[in-house]
Structure formats: C-alpha cells, structure tokens
Amino acid sequence: MIRSQQPGRGAVAVLSATAVTAFTVLVALLLSLYAPATAHGAAGLTLTGPVVRPGESPLDAIRDVLARQSEALLRGDRDGYLRAIPVERQELREQAGQRFDSLTALHVRRWTLTATTMPERYGDGWRQAVGVAYCFGADDCTTVDLRVDTAWSVARGRLQLVAYEQTTRPWDTTRLTAKVGARVTVAGPADGEQVSPATLDLVLHAAEAAAPIDDRFATSFEGPPQRYFVYVAGDAQWLRWYDGTTRSYSAAYAMPLQPGATDVVLNVRDVRSDAGATLLLTHEFAHVVTLGGTVPPAQAFWLTEGIAEYIADGDGAATRQNLPAVRGYVTDGRWDGSVTPARPAKDASLDDATARYGIALLAVRYLAQRYGEPKLLAFFTEVVRRRQPLDAASQSVFGTDWQSVSKDAAASVRAAATA
Structure with a gap:
C-alpha cells in the first residue's frame, strides 16, 4: 500500500499489480557489452583476473573472481572489489563502485555471489547467470536472494568481467547514505539535495516510533522482522527504484522481495512532519509483518x-x-x-x-x-x-x-x- 498525504486531507495509495511483482524483473544493461572488444581491443585491456587457458571453461575462474569480490566487499576493500574490472571499462567500474558504496553504507553483513550453471558462449566471450544472496545489519541476518546476468571475456589469457546486470533495487541504482536505529535502517541518495540528512533523521525517528507498534502485531504472524528497511526516494529515484509506481496518489509502498523480506520505499515529497511520517510508516510496516513478504x-x-x-x-x-x-x-x-x-x-x-x-x-x-x-x-x-x-x-x-x-x-x- 502507498499512502499519499496532503494537508488537511486523507492519505492513501496502493502498490500496483505491476509493482508488486517488479522484484522479479531485472533491468538488463548487458546489450552490446557482451562483445569483449566493443570499446577496446582485447590487446589494449588492462591485465586483470585469473588465467584461463585456450579451450578451458572459465567457470572455475569466474567462481574465483566472484568469491574474491565478495570477500573484498565484506572487508571494506573497494580496490579489491573493483579489481576484476579493467580500468578501461569506466562505466562498469563506476556502477560497481556505486554498488560497493551503497552496500557498505547499509552495513552489508552477508554477500555471496554464486555461479551454479555452466557459462554460455556469447560471441567471443561468455554469459554467466549469478545468484546473489545478501543481507544487512546483523551478522546473523537472513539473506535475500536474486539473480543477475554477467558477461566475461578473456584478454591475453586473463578473465575479465565486462558486463553486470543492474537491478532496480535502491542500493544497485543509487549511491546511498544510511541512518541506523535500533529497529530500522533508513537510506536515501547520498549525492542529492532533495533528501537531506535532516530528512533522513526525521524519517528514522518516525520509523523507530512505528516499529514497536507493528512488532506487537507481528507476534500473530511470523514474528517481528530482524530489521525494517526504509528507502527515501527523491523524484528521480521514485521513478526508478523497483520500476517505480504508476499511481499519482502514491507516497510509499511495501515491496515484497521474498517470503520474510520486504523493503519500504517512501517518497520524500510526502515527508512533512514527524507525526505524518510515523502514521505512514506504521501502515507500511504493517504490510511487512502481516504479509511476510508475500503478495x-x-x-x-x-x-x-x-x-x-x-x-x-x-x-x-x-x-x-x-x-x-x-x-x-x-x-x-x-x-x-x-x-x-x-x-x-x-x-x-x-x-x-x-x-x-x-x-x-x-x-x-x-x-x-x-x-x-x-x-x-x-x-x-x-x-x-x-x-x-x-x-x-x-x-x-x-x-x-x-x-x-x-x-x-x-x-x-x-x-x-x-x-
């Protein structure tokens, strides 16, 4: 549900059927990047990644890169996280750097990249489906699963990541900054003026007030979530995160990711007061606990x-x-x-x-x-x-x-x- 607030008026909104299932739809950015030498000749790319011999399947090398990248993220090693991407792939490195910064801001605690299928040949390179399991906050947090497509090439015998499918999840499309409370993590764009630190503080205060109310009702279902997550969107993010919402009166929505996991997205334009934000978030957290990540x-x-x-x-x-x-x-x-x-x-x-x-x-x-x-x-x-x-x-x-x-x-x- 989404609630839209206007001074002196009732407030509501709704999560559309399209948006409800939007978490299963990923925005593909691979396109021409599958070709390993579209922007740079193979001989001109920086030598990075493990060795792949002629005629050898790159699966083990891909798994090695994914494991090293996951380890680098969890230890806060930005350079190590970017190491498998040639410096010439500027757009891909910028995207990966933004992802690293956002995941770090959210206090990522578990992040596992898994290649369980054989890579498929695509032109002169390979396409590889990668399973992602992640969660934030506590060391024992329950992971959320998704799948992304990746593309790889071999330049002078070295495996290199040349494309990575970007999802519409907030941490994957926007560089985020986050505020962490006892029960709630609130995040918003790090480099935008529309969502200020003061706004995030207000939303966090409201969310912390809402959480105990919903925690009480959660005992009649699966119990309270380990943590509530609220993403505060400016105009650009409101249209992009989870493919946005097409309802003009929308102000927030609860996005089910999988059973037991739900994100809440809040339109910054509807953050007007502590009391209003508390009412709005109590409603959205109610969806988190009563629906339990189901549609x-x-x-x-x-x-x-x-x-x-x-x-x-x-x-x-x-x-x-x-x-x-x-x-x-x-x-x-x-x-x-x-x-x-x-x-x-x-x-x-x-x-x-x-x-x-x-x-x-x-x-x-x-x-x-x-x-x-x-x-x-x-x-x-x-x-x-x-x-x-x-x-x-x-x-x-x-x-x-x-x-x-x-x-x-x-x-x-x-x-x-x-x-």
Missing part, C-alpha cells in the same frame, strides 16, 4: 489495506484523515454499500482513493470491535495468507456466514459516515 490476492485489497490502516490507527489519526472523504463518498451516492471495495484505479482521485481506504478501515475496525482482535487477525490469515473464500473464513473464524457479517459491517460504516 496478497488482488480481491483482498480491502482487507490487506484495511488491516494496515487499523494497525496505524491506534490514536484515531487514520480515521480522522479518512473520514471526511468517506462521508462525501457515502452522501454523494458513490458507495455501493459493499465493505469490500475494489482497489482504486491508477488514475483515481485522491478523494476517491481515500474514501476506499477509509471504508476498508471502518469495516476492519468493526470486525475487531465485534469479534475481538485475535479473531480479526485469524480472519485475515484465512483470507489473505491462506486465500480462503470470505464465507468459508467467516464460518470458520466468526461462526457465521459472511453475508450477515458484511451486512452488519456495512451498517457500521454508514453510521460512522453519517454521524
């Missing part, structure tokens, strides 16, 4: 977002923001009486999106008040995590049919909207 079913939008709003609504701030839009939505006759509204369209107005989130919140709040919070969370698990039909989940958890439950919930929403 929810599209038809469960109301419950996925409603429970995140509910968790963020401890002091009633989310209700106060959403209720004016809900009242207008109901009194104008735009509400069809359903407590399971569909996700707002990509071009929906902020008012329309706020109303839908508000209805979802009011419906979820009714369930919690009527049946108790433990049963609400059990119902969420059945519908969102186990993908059970609403009626089956209602019968199992609430002991009655969903039609009766939703009818009473709708009456509660209407009462709140017309009070």
